[in-house]
Amino acid sequence: MARARLATVVAAAARAAAGVRPAISAESRAALATAVRKGSSAAATSFVRASAGSQSGYSRWLPAAAFLPAAVYMAQDPTVEAAELERTFIAIKPDGVQRGLISEIVGRFERKGYKLVAIKLIVPTKEFAAQHYDDLKERPFFNGLCDFLSSGPVVAMVWEGQGVIKYGRKLIGATSPQASEPGTIRGDLCVQVSRNIIHGSDGPETAVAEIGLWFKPEELITYTHNAEKWLYE
Numbered sequence: 001m002a003r004a005r006l007a008t009v010v011a012a013a014a015r016a017a018a019g020v021r022p023a024i025s026a027e028s029r030a031a032l033a034t035a036v037r038k039g040s041s042a043a044a045t046s047f048v049r050a051s052a053g054s055q056s057g058y059s060r061w062l063p064a065a066a067f068l069p070a071a072v073y074m075a076q077d078p079t080v081e082a083a084e085l086e087r088t089f090i091a092i093k094p095d096g097v098q099r100g101l102i103s104e105i106v107g108r109f110e111r112k113g114y115k116l117v118a119i120k121l122i123v124p125t126k127e128f129a130a131q132h133y134d135d136l137k138e139r140p141f142f143n144g145l146c147d148f149l150s151s152g153p154v155v156a157m158v159w160e161g162q163g164v165i166k167y168g169r170k171l172i173g174a175t176s177p178q179a180s181e182p183g184t185i186r187g188d189l190c191v192q193v194s195r196n197i198i199h200g201s202d203g204p205e206t207a208v209a210e211i212g213l214w215f216k217p218e219e220l221i222t223y224t225h226n227a228e229k230w231l232y233e
Ligand code: IDP
Pocket: 136, 141, 145, 174, 175, 176, 193, 194, 195, 196, 198, 199, 200, 202
């Protein structure tokens, strides 16, 4: 099993242990299971330790070595199969809700083949909105953005599926609807950047952070969808 792959799986196990659902692909799970069956878990542990001073980017996950048993568990237990695909945070902003676009947006993710694992209607406080958009706090539009996000109901969701973080962003389109391609949510359904109706996590780390901010672990539902056997081999 490739060392980098194993480190990724272990890192996902650490995130899972932190109360956030893992993003382990079926492929990774199978590879880890194979490695474990072959007795290479000791080598895996030492690799994680050995990467301490490397430039690999995995160094922040070093304590994850402690979670290797969790990775092994997730790799081998078929009952957690449905939890092992990637997850992303998607929100329909107040403009999307007020314009009656909830079903349109949910439908696009659903028709693509992604699985809804959490959903709720929430009016965020301005403080909560500021936390969500913390990375934009230096931008001139930050205050207006937080005012807007907290101005009414938001549909907060977690979607699961292979590649859902990156491809979810493709479904959404570019930040400015003026630059979004036709066929995307923003390209088809809105006009202005400050009223672009939907939010989607922009990478694996923000997905974990945003899911953790908006949802309690017990609000994320792990289940097998009937369509899965027709979507994944
Ligand atoms: P994203 O939503 O495509 O990830 P970000 O750059 O993270 O885009 O910006 C977050 C949100 O801030 C955007 O969705 C949009 O609503 C708003 N925003 C971004 N740029 C501008 C701007 O130039 N003026 C007003 N609002 C903006």
